[in-house]
Amino acid sequence: MEEAAAAPNCLAGVRVLDLTQFEAGPTCTEVMAQLGAEVVKVENPRGGEPGRILGTGPKPGADAYYFMIYNANKKSVTVNLKSERGLALLKEMAKRADVFVENFAPCWPEFDIEKHTGVKISKGIYQQDIVETDTCPYIFYGYSVNADGLVSSCFLDWGRKLVIGDVRTQSMKSIWNSDAMNALRLQHLDGRRKQNQVCGNCGQLSHCLPDNIDAHRPMLLEKFKSRVVIDPDLEPPGGTNRRFAAVAAE
Numbered sequence: 654m655e656e657a658a659a660a661p662n663c664l665a666g667v668r669v670l671d672l673t674q675f676e677a678g679p680t681c682t683e684v685m686a687q688l689g690a691e692v693v694k695v696e697n698p699r700g701g702e703p704g705r706i707l708g709t710g711p712k713p714g715a716d717a718y719y720f721m722i723y724n725a726n727k728k729s730v731t732v733n734l735k736s737e738r739g740l741a742l743l744k745e746m747a748k749r750a751d752v753f754v755e756n757f758a759p760c761w762p763e764f765d766i767e768k769h770t771g772v773k774i775s776k777g778i779y780q781q782d783i784v785e786t787d788t789c790p791y792i793f794y795g796y797s798v799n800a801d802g803l804v805s806s807c808f809l810d811w812g813r814k815l816v817i818g819d820v821r822t823q824s825m826k827s828i829w830n831s832d833a834m835n836a837l838r839l840q841h842l843d844g845r846r847k848q849n850q851v852c853g854n855c856g857q858l859s860h861c862l863p864d865n866i867d868a869h870r871p872m873l874l875e876k877f878k879s880r881v882v883i884d885p886d887l888e889p890p891g892g893t894n895r896r897f898a899a900v901a902a903e
């Protein structure tokens with residue numbers, strides 16, 4: 654029984670250089686750490702990995718539980734990747750590592766990860782070319798129910814700016830068919846994504862897109878309009894992209 658419960662340690666002696674952040678990357682290196690690897694997490698000296706402040710922790714100012722779950726059993730060091738000295742140090746560390754893991758992707762709306770980390774991102778998360786797209790496919794697949802019952806149009810709405818309903822007071826079907834959700838869909842199908850303060854600044858569509866549905870936009874728009882009755886002037890969630898509004902007004 655005790656033997657079965659013990660960590661297998663099959664990665665003992667393996668050194669992992671970990672430049673991951675948030676969730677997907679840290680989950681990968683967390684499993685490596687649990688299997689006995691020596692995982693050295695490299696973080697930004699100005700506040701560390703952004704996941705450290707996502708949500709609540711055991712006390713004010715402490716790391717968030719979110720961060721703890723994905724980063725237990727790891728070593729941590731801060732390196733300024735914007736400085737020559739920091740880059741040289743990182744390259745030296747890479748020479749001594751067996752595995753290098755990173756997951757830099759500017760997918761979070763309104764969060765400039767290149768500015769935050771100093772890392773220039775030239776490829777998408779699937780190593781695809783980075784292309785701008787008009788239409789978000791996620792809002793046609795599903796939505797996200799947050800822990801407090803509020804429903805967001807997508808899983809990236811950590812700022813609760815794309816709220817389309819509340820499961821405590823509404824049925825899931827009515828939220829799926831709500832004016833708020835449909836107004837957002839119409840905005841995207843109309844090619845007006847950039848007008849949205851949140852969606853217009855979302856890197857998911859350029860760097861992490863699973864499906865590019867832009868080519869089908871005219872057909873989808875036609876079908877949408879034949880089935881959904883909605884006030885075309887209804888303001889979708891997300892607010893107005895002030896940068897876009899300023900350019901449009903010029």
Ligand code: SF4
Nearest residue numbers: 762789807852855857
């Ligand atoms: S474009 Fe908007 S709805 Fe789509 S993933 Fe980004 S923030 Fe979410």
